Amino acid sequence: xxxxxxxxxxxxxxxxxxxxxxxxxxxxxxxxxxxxxxxxxxxxxxxxxxxxxxxxxxxxxxxxxxxxxxxxxxxxxxxxxxxxxxxxxxxxxxxxxxxxxxxxxxxxxxxxxxxxxxxxxxxxxxxxxxxxxxxxxxxxxxxxxxxxxxxx
Numbered sequence: 001x002x003x004x005x006x007x008x009x010x011x012x013x014x015x016x017x018x019x020x021x022x023x024x025x026x027x028x029x030x031x032x033x034x035x036x037x038x039x040x041x042x043x044x045x046x047x048x049x050x051x052x053x054x055x056x057x058x059x060x061x062x063x064x065x066x067x068x069x070x071x072x073x074x075x076x077x078x079x080x081x082x083x084x085x086x087x088x089x090x091x092x093x094x095x096x097x098x099x100x101x102x103x104x105x106x107x108x109x110x111x112x113x114x115x116x117x118x119x120x121x122x123x124x125x126x127x128x129x130x131x132x133x134x135x136x137x138x139x140x141x142x143x144x145x146x147x148x149x150x151x152x
Contacts, residue, residue, distance in 0.1 A: 012057075012060075013056045013057055014056060014060040014063065015056065016052055016055045016056060016090060016093075016094045017093065017094055018048055018052055018090065018093075019093065020040050020044075020045075020048065022089075022093040023089040023090075023092050023093050023121070023123055023125055023126070024048060024051065024086055024089040024090045024093055025040060025044075026089070026123060027085055027086055027089045027120045027121065028040055028044040028047065028048070028086070030119065030120055031082065031120065033047065047082075047086055048086075048090075050083075051083070051086045051087050051090050052090065054083075054087055055087060055090050055091060055094065058091070061091075061094060061095045061096045061097070062094075062095055081113055081116050081117075084101070085116065085117060085120045085121065088101075088117075088121060088126075089120075089121065092121075092123075092125050092126060098141070098142055100138075101113070101117070110130075114128070114130050127141065127144075129141065
């Protein structure tokens with residue numbers, strides 16, 4: 001995972017809940033960050049710590065509504081997808097209701113990212129869609145996420 005650069009003094013922070021039995025643990029287990037008994041290994045806990053430090057400066061989903069945008073950049077094969085996949089997982093674990101990922105400017109890279117998110121985040125907690133050509137699709141998904149009584 002890459003380095004996180006930010007000025008903490010300029011940002012509000014909060015304390016995300018970390019429970020390795022939730023989605024972030026599932027993602028790390030799917031990516032083989034485990035020991036021989038399928039328990040998370042030291043590398044997994046390092047990733048969880050880095051992911052938590054990123055989420056701490058994001059908006060608290062349980063606080064007052066605000067807006068914030070995150071950007072992940074890095075070299076090819078440097079761990080960007082794993083980094084933001086873990087961030088998505090920890091965000092879902094902490095009650096974020098809607099996460100939008102814009103990925104790549106090439107269809108092959110976009111498909112690769114989509115497939116990886118499908119594999120890593122397959123859970124009842126995540127609905128992964130792509131190709132939003134119609135703004136109503138996004139509006140309907142948002143309505144679903146804000147009203148738990150709606151069926152998919």
